Amino acid sequence: MTRIFRLALAVLGLLACAAQAQSKFPGVGRPATPAEIAAWDIDVRPDFKGLPPGSGSVAKGQEVWEAKCASCHGTFGESNEVFQPIVGGTTAEDIRTGRVKSLATGGEARTTLMKLSTISTLWDYVNRAMPWNAPKSLTTEEVYAVVAYILNLGDIVPGDFVLSDRNIADVQKRLPNRNGTSRRHGLWDVKGQPDVKNVACMSNCATDVKMASALPEYARDSHGDLTVQQRRIGAAAAPPAPQSPQLALAQGKTCTACHGIDKRALGPAFHEVAAKYRGQAGIEARLVEKVKQGGSGSWGAVPMPPQDVSDAEARSLVQWILAGSP
Amino acid sequence: MSKTELPGRIRKAPEGFLDPAQIAKVQSGRRDFLRNAFLAAGAVAAGTAAAQPPKAAGFQGESEILDLPEHSKGLGQPVAARGYGAPSQFESNLQRRESPGLTRVSAASVSFTPLQGLFGIITPNGLHFERHHQGWWDVDPSRHRLMVMGLVKQPKVYTMDDLMRLPSVSRMHFIECGANTGMEWGNVAVPTVQYTHGMLSCCEYTGVPLAALLDDCGFDRAAARYVLAEGADGSGMTRTISIDRVLDDVLVAWAMNGEMLRPENGYPLRLVAPGLQGVSWVKWLRRVEVGDQPWGTKDETLHYVDLMPDGVARQYSSIQECKSVITSPSGGQTLLDKGFHNVTGLAWSGRGRIKRVDVSFDGGRNWRTARLEKPDEPKCLRRFNIGWVWDGGPAILQSRAIDDTGYVQPKINQLRAVRGSRSIYHNNAIQSWKVAEGGEVSNVQAY
Numbered sequence: 001m002t003r004i005f006r007l008a009l010a011v012l013g014l015l016a017c018a019a020q021a022q023s024k025f026p027g028v029g030r031p032a033t034p035a036e037i038a039a040w041d042i043d044v045r046p047d048f049k050g051l052p053p054g055s056g057s058v059a060k061g062q063e064v065w066e067a068k069c070a071s072c073h074g075t076f077g078e079s080n081e082v083f084q085p086i087v088g089g090t091t092a093e094d095i096r097t098g099r100v101k102s103l104a105t106g107g108e109a110r111t112t113l114m115k116l117s118t119i120s121t122l123w124d125y126v127n128r129a130m131p132w133n134a135p136k137s138l139t140t141e142e143v144y145a146v147v148a149y150i151l152n153l154g155d156i157v158p159g160d161f162v163l164s165d166r167n168i169a170d171v172q173k174r175l176p177n178r179n180g181t182s183r184r185h186g187l188w189d190v191k192g193q194p195d196v197k198n199v200a201c202m203s204n205c206a207t208d209v210k211m212a213s214a215l216p217e218y219a220r221d222s223h224g225d226l227t228v229q230q231r232r233i234g235a236a237a238a239p240p241a242p243q244s245p246q247l248a249l250a251q252g253k254t255c256t257a258c259h260g261i262d263k264r265a266l267g268p269a270f271h272e273v274a275a276k277y278r279g280q281a282g283i284e285a286r287l288v289e290k291v292k293q294g295g296s297g298s299w300g301a302v303p304m305p306p307q308d309v310s311d312a313e314a315r316s317l318v319q320w321i322l323a324g325s326p
Numbered sequence: 327m328s329k330t331e332l333p334g335r336i337r338k339a340p341e342g343f344l345d346p347a348q349i350a351k352v353q354s355g356r357r358d359f360l361r362n363a364f365l366a367a368g369a370v371a372a373g374t375a376a377a378q379p380p381k382a383a384g385f386q387g388e389s390e391i392l393d394l395p396e397h398s399k400g401l402g403q404p405v406a407a408r409g410y411g412a413p414s415q416f417e418s419n420l421q422r423r424e425s426p427g428l429t430r431v432s433a434a435s436v437s438f439t440p441l442q443g444l445f446g447i448i449t450p451n452g453l454h455f456e457r458h459h460q461g462w463w464d465v466d467p468s469r470h471r472l473m474v475m476g477l478v479k480q481p482k483v484y485t486m487d488d489l490m491r492l493p494s495v496s497r498m499h500f501i502e503c504g505a506n507t508g509m510e511w512g513n514v515a516v517p518t519v520q521y522t523h524g525m526l527s528c529c530e531y532t533g534v535p536l537a538a539l540l541d542d543c544g545f546d547r548a549a550a551r552y553v554l555a556e557g558a559d560g561s562g563m564t565r566t567i568s569i570d571r572v573l574d575d576v577l578v579a580w581a582m583n584g585e586m587l588r589p590e591n592g593y594p595l596r597l598v599a600p601g602l603q604g605v606s607w608v609k610w611l612r613r614v615e616v617g618d619q620p621w622g623t624k625d626e627t628l629h630y631v632d633l634m635p636d637g638v639a640r641q642y643s644s645i646q647e648c649k650s651v652i653t654s655p656s657g658g659q660t661l662l663d664k665g666f667h668n669v670t671g672l673a674w675s676g677r678g679r680i681k682r683v684d685v686s687f688d689g690g691r692n693w694r695t696a697r698l699e700k701p702d703e704p705k706c707l708r709r710f711n712i713g714w715v716w717d718g719g720p721a722i723l724q725s726r727a728i729d730d731t732g733y734v735q736p737k738i739n740q741l742r743a744v745r746g747s748r749s750i751y752h753n754n755a756i757q758s759w760k761v762a763e764g765g766e767v768s769n770v771q772a773y
Contacts, residue, residue, distance in 0.1 A: 023542055024538075029482040029484040029488045030482065032483045036483065037473070040613050042562070045617075045621050046620075046622040047619065081430070100637065103638075104637025115627070115628050115639065117622075117641075121627040124623060125628065128562035128624075129561045132560075135460065135560040135561070180637065181639045182634075183641055185643060187632075187752060188568070188643065188644060190574075190677055191677075195745065196736040196740040197734070197736075198737060198740055202684070203691075203692045203693070206689070209689035211689075211760075211770055211771075213513040213514040214760070215515075215517055215657075215768055215770070219516075223426060226657075226658035229419055229420075230442060230658060230659060231420060231442075257433060257461075265431055265432070
């Protein structure tokens with residue numbers, strides 16, 4: 001072995017030691033590949049870091065919207081049925097000032113466009129989380145297009161607009177609430193300054209205790225029978241009511257993700273179904289078929305997909321629903 | 327037509343809503359009345375023999391003592407009859423529950439922890455509150471990955487096996503949704519502590535400090551100012567956490583209360599961000615990115631922003647300030663007897679430890695300092711107790727916590743003076759429970 005070779009070995013050994021010393025936990029984890037990082041690094045920052053190049057038109061956005069978004073959000077983004085409305089409450093004056101006036105003066109209703117201060121947020125929202133039941137399924141063009149369509153519904157861009165990575169910064173300058181947020185408050189830093197300073201008075205503090213609000217009569221029953229929500233030791237301890245096997249089946253087959261017993265969700269309430277069909281000739285067989293094959297149109301535009309249930313399960317569910325879901 | 331006969335109303339059960347004459351009977355010792363009232367209300371009390379009134383003439387003793395029950399005379403169930411144990415059948419009243427009308431779809435909703443029935447500070451895993459934005463999943467841990475990237479020398483991927491080889495820590499912390507008590511900014515809106523304060527839980531978490539992972543990837547200490555935590559669920563929950571929080575006490579955790587996380591709480595991996603509102607505790611954590619600017623994500627721009635009276639929304643409001651609540655007696659419960667009662671509750675602060683809790687029985691005019699239970703951990707629930715002799719008259723119960731920064735939990739009118747009533751989030755006001763002469767406890771705002 002030559003001296004040079006030996007020296008080289010020693011240097012290599014030192015390098016290896018240095019590489020190992022970098023990690024306190026050798027053998028734990030592995031380098032992420034560029035393809036893996038690209039697959040997961042989907043966030044878009046307000047300075048547009050992370051925004052993929054591309055474009056989408058308002059017209060294309062309308063197509064996507066009507067096919068994939070309108071059933072929850074309404075054709076014009078105005079729907080309050082499932083989620084809070086997306087469009088509404090902004091004015092041309094707001095676009096000029098960058099402050100949505102109705103946020104200061106208005107009531108409870110706050111639409112997405114009223115609150116939106118950074119356009120990157122809307123792009124990222126649609127891209128990562130929409131459609132609600134099939135998130136991350138839109139193409140980059142579709143995301144640009146849907147965002148363009150929403151902006152058009154809010155009169156922020158014209159109907160022939162094509163939103164792209166090249167003009168999105170200009171759109172940011174037209175957002176109605178672009179100047180509407182603040183980070184100057186004490187709730188961001190753990191050492192931040194609180195808003196209010198109460199004092200720990202111990203005696204004769206308030207001379208006149210004011211009863212400002214009490215639970216209104218009409219709300220007393222709003223959360224059901226409160227006594228069965230409390231531990232009941234000392235009173236007659238009733239054994240738990242057995243749960244209906246059909247309800248368990250409906251939950252297991254995720255029917256209840258879209259149907260409430262007495263509350264409408266994405267689909268009609270079971271009670272509504274019973275009220276509509278009960279007593280009709282041959283209805284049981286028809287509904288069994290509907291559960292198995294899926295359907296749409298009877299209760300609005302949201303379709304019910306085919307359900308993975310046996311004939312016997314479907315029949316049991318339908319009989320139970322028609323009987324009022326006891 | 328009386329109110330209870332209105333169509334569609336839920337009939338008031340007797341315990342919570344006795345009329346004054348009935349309550350007088352109960353308080354005079356006529357406990358049999360209560361049992362009969364339950365039977366009348368349709369409670370299934372199969373096998374429950376009508377007990378002898380304890381104070382009736384010729385009273386020999388209770389049948390519970392005189393007649394040996396089956397469990398004293400027979401053979402009980404074998405070990406491992408239930409491979410994963412469950413609470414007693416008599417505890418089924420304590421459930422996570424939704425607040426009707428709060429949300430339209432149950433996959434983007436909240437279920438509340440029944441604080442009224444819990445003891446100490448640890449929340450049983452099955453009763454931990456839930457908040458999902460696009461439903462929950464039971465993720466296969468062998469297929470779950472965590473990626474750490476951004477301003478790091480070496481972006482890395484970790485399996486659960488990798489993470490669980492690292493030096494772990496176990497710490498107790500509370501988690502509170504920023505919207506907890508949010509329904510009460512304007513007026514009293516909900517009846518019980520489950521709905522006023524039940525987006526609150528507390529666990530012992532086990533995991534690895536996020537700082538250790540950042541170090542393992544060689545993060546850029548000079549440039550790093552924030553990290554983004556991202557979930558693997560459909561909502562792809564993303565929250566910006568400032569680097570000082572990360573280097574202080576943020577964990578990447580896989581366990582709660584001695585077992586793996588529950589699916590509803592992010593199995594197999596979640597962020598634990600002590601003191602910060604629950605939304606920052608990203609579930610099904612798949613990615614941590616180190617960066618130099620906040621991300622302005624959907625849940626820090628469109629949701630989880632606090633609207634101020636002037637129309638400006640506060641972004642990145644994250645710290646859960648000092649707060650407390652009496653959990654018993656609380657709304658929906660009824661005091662059936664005069665005399666001694668243990669008044670108990672919880673206190674917590676996202677800025678540190680609880681130093682003191684005072685309790686008032688007269689709506690805030692006079693206060694007494696409660697006993698604080700152990701343990702005394704930062705950013706963790708603290709149980710308090712105080713004895714109270716109820717004289718049978720009306721009372722308003724309040725608790726007021728003080729943390730180790732000296733901050734005193736505020737009154738709702740003090741908060742509203744600064745923040746108005748539309749900010750939804752971060753309502754840490756003093757809670758008032760009114761005890762009526764009959765013993766019925768209800769939710770009020772008093773100051």
